Amino acid sequence: MNWLITGGCGFVGSNLADHLLEAGHEVAVLDNLSRYGSSNNLEWLRSRHSGFGYFGEDVRNAAAVARVVKELQPDAVAHLAGQVAATTSLENPRLDFEINAGGTFNVLDAVRLGRPEAIVLYSSTNKVYGSLEYLRSELSGKRYVLPDYPAGLDESVAVDPTTPYGCSKAAADQYVKDYFRMYGIRTVVFRHSSMYGGRQFATFDQGWVGWFCQQALRMRDAGAAPFTIAGDGMQVRDLLHSRDLIRCYTQAVRHIDRAAGEVFNIGGGWENSLSLLELFAHLEASVGVRMRFEKTPWRIADQKVFIAGCGKAKDIIQWSPEVSYRDGLEQAIEWAGQAG
Numbered sequence: 001m002n003w004l005i006t007g008g009c010g011f012v013g014s015n016l017a018d019h020l021l022e023a024g025h026e027v028a029v030l031d032n033l034s035r036y037g038s039s040n041n042l043e044w045l046r047s048r049h050s051g052f053g054y055f056g057e058d059v060r061n062a063a064a065v066a067r068v069v070k071e072l073q074p075d076a077v078a079h080l081a082g083q084v085a086a087t088t089s090l091e092n093p094r095l096d097f098e099i100n101a102g103g104t105f106n107v108l109d110a111v112r113l114g115r116p117e118a119i120v121l122y123s124s125t126n127k128v129y130g131s132l133e134y135l136r137s138e139l140s141g142k143r144y145v146l147p148d149y150p151a152g153l154d155e156s157v158a159v160d161p162t163t164p165y166g167c168s169k170a171a172a173d174q175y176v177k178d179y180f181r182m183y184g185i186r187t188v189v190f191r192h193s194s195m196y197g198g199r200q201f202a203t204f205d206q207g208w209v210g211w212f213c214q215q216a217l218r219m220r221d222a223g224a225a226p227f228t229i230a231g232d233g234m235q236v237r238d239l240l241h242s243r244d245l246i247r248c249y250t251q252a253v254r255h256i257d258r259a260a261g262e263v264f265n266i267g268g269g270w271e272n273s274l275s276l277l278e279l280f281a282h283l284e285a286s287v288g289v290r291m292r293f294e295k296t297p298w299r300i301a302d303q304k305v306f307i308a309g310c311g312k313a314k315d316i317i318q319w320s321p322e323v324s325y326r327d328g329l330e331q332a333i334e335w336a337g338q339a340g
């Protein structure tokens with residue numbers, strides 16, 4: 001197949017591009033390299049593959065996106081380019097809106113006008129569900145739990161975003177879904193929770209698993225200052241490794257007849273869920289350090305628990321997470337050593 005990956009030099013995009021190129025597909029990536037680490041990922045892709053296209057364009061530029069889609073005539077577009085941090089969106093909501101909502105609109109409309117046969121896969125987020133404050137939560141050991149949702153949260157949860165990031169991704173998510181209903185474009189929305197793995201250049205604001213792996217390695221240095229966490233550390237996410245993520249995208253294409261127009265919650269599920277404190281305990285044992293940290297106030301609208309219920313994905317695209325957090329973290333720690 002002929003793939004176009006927007007944000008193809010980011011964490012998810014470079015892993016997906018590498019996998020597809022290895023599998024013999026034609027791939028072009030569109031990325032303005034605005035993210036820290038993306039130039040590095042582009043060089044990494046170039047060092048491993050010679051035959052892929054690179055477009056140094058900005059998804060905010062509708063004419064440029066339309067030109068690329070028309071020229072390439074892709075069979076599938078993975079739209080991953082985005083402003084990815086809720087914190088940044090609070091500082092500059094217009095930029096966030098223009099990239100996430102406007103950029104997604106540009107990609108969709110470029111497909112509608114230039115290549116309506118293409119499949120469009122969109123990486124949305126669990127943040128479209130907002131803070132979920134209204135859900136009953138309890139403390140259990142070192143984590144919060146949602147007693148009314150033992151199998152995780154499915155797609156019937158109301159879309160009720162908080163933060164500009166949540167709003168811009170939710171607007172994009174709804175456009176992607178509706179372009180199937182209105183124009184018949186075969187679109188699929190994935191609402192991801194926390195993803196991690198190699199090629200992720202984690203920062204304090206984004207990519208928390210990678211960030212804390214880096215902190216664990218930093219704790220080995222004598223005299224390293226404690227790091228900070230927001231909240232009490234008992235908030236829970238289900239971790240999805242990039243290998244599982246790639247399989248999710250390829251499975252959606254394989255099952256596009258049933259997946260088109262659908263929305264899926266995608267995460268590591270209950271078995272791969274960890275609170276920050278549980279992650280720290282794991283890192284302490286793996287790296288052989290003591291995680292020293294200080295607590296700061298909760299981040300605005302932070303969810304106490306998000307664990308994706310992946311039953312719909314299992315049913316429709318025959319996908320479930322397979323990489324255990326233990327295996328995945330081993331690789332993430334190794335990567336943090338190279339990236340950090």
Ligand SMILES: NC(=O)c1ccc[n+]([C@@H]2O[C@H](COP(=O)([O-])OP(=O)(O)OC[C@H]3O[C@@H](n4cnc5c(N)ncnc54)[C@H](O)[C@@H]3O)[C@@H](O)[C@H]2O)c1
Nearest residue numbers: 007009010011012032033034035038058059081082123195
């Ligand atoms: N990583 C996660 O845990 C996570 C969770 C939920 C949703 N998502 C979504 O998945 C997608 C990919 O995430 P990621 O972790 O790979 O992020 P990333 O920041 O590593 O990659 C995004 C890429 O998009 C590029 N980009 C940003 N603005 C652009 C623009 N205006 N024009 C062109 N390129 C631009 C960046 O340079 C970067 O290479 C994002 O849309 C994100 O919102 C990620």
